[in-house]
């Protein structure tokens with residue numbers, strides 16, 4: 434598995450840029466690669482020196498995206514796959530599969546309004562993952578994440594390939610937003626900021642823990658409430674600004690690239706790789722929950738607890754549970770009845 438990249442042209446570049454001398458081969462697939470998120474995410478994954486093979490799959494338009502991205506001077510070899518008959522080839526040998534396939538929101542819609550279309554798309558893609566790369570680490574971006582992750586789990590269980598450590602709902606965009614909004618309000622450098630975001634990925638199920646934000650800023654309660662609301666409504670802010678032309682794509686690609694990079698680092702044995710993610714969990718009574726997780730050689734090695742919460746956050750936690758529970762149950766029911 435380990436190839437000395439030091440001898441290759443890409444390896445020389447890596448060495449010049451201070452990367453390790455031996456970087457494992459890693460195949461990453463993006464499913465939905467020709468879409469609003471898929472294209473910039475393909476670009477960012479092409480720039481990631483931890484990727485050796487990049488498979489770009491969609492039901493249409495991937496040959497063009499793949500040809501375009503493949504000309505970039507970075508380590509990975511890029512291949513485009515189009516249509517269901519090529520899905521198996523795209524997935525074979527994958528270490529990480531990123532799924533931004535499916536329809537985005539329009540103004541006035543909730544993420545749950547996407548369920549009817551996206552649930553079926555995710556189910557089909559996960560059945561193929563179970564068949565062609567059952568050990569891959571899945572990064573689920575498709576909405577509603579609160580339901581699509583439970584759907585994926587059920588599909589994998591049925592196929593007897595389920596390993597809870599290998600299934601992650603991508604909630605990194607909530608963290609990205611919480612950091613940006615906090616840095617602006619606290620007037621600190623965003624690069625220094627850390628804010629855990631827990632719960633799920635829709636409306637009030639998104640619970641940023643500003644009481645744990647660093648650097649500490651002692652913001653007044655009204656500011657914390659406003660920051661919380663803005664983080665919860667961040668997706669809607671973009672949907673409304675795009676006025677019918679979709680939802681967050683560029684910031685999501687950035688967030689998806691951060692999370693996939695963390696997964697690759699974990700797989701490659703980097704120490705202390707911690708990100709927030711919506712995973713199978715015992716942190717609360719709900720079977721899936723977003724919290725900080727430690728990523729390692731087997732995917733999610735440890736689901737970390739919530740830490741101390743403010744009174745406001747404790748209330749937020751209790752209020753989000755019924756909605757999150759029902760979205761999880763909806764996903765499980767769908768996967769088992771259809």
Ligand SMILES: NC(=O)C1=CN([C@@H]2O[C@H](COP(=O)(O)OP(=O)(O)OC[C@H]3O[C@@H](n4cnc5c(N)ncnc54)[C@H](O)[C@@H]3O)[C@@H](O)[C@H]2O)C=CC1
Pocket residue numbers: 464465466467468469470471490491492493533534535536537538547551554557558573574575576577578603604605606607634679680681682685
């Ligand atoms: N987790 C998160 O934080 C976020 C999630 N999203 C979600 O990501 C999803 C994609 O959003 P966009 O890229 O903006 O949408 P888009 O419509 O621009 O792209 C979606 C792509 O999926 C492809 N697709 C449809 N069915 C497919 C299938 N069976 N197999 C492979 N590809 C298929 C389409 O051809 C299209 O290229 C939406 O569900 C959106 O709500 C968006 C932003 C943030």
Ligand SMILES: O=C([O-])CC(=O)C(=O)O
Pocket residue numbers: 537538544576606667668669671672680681
């Ligand atoms: O809001 C949406 O529909 C897309 C999304 O999940 C986000 O931007 O957080």
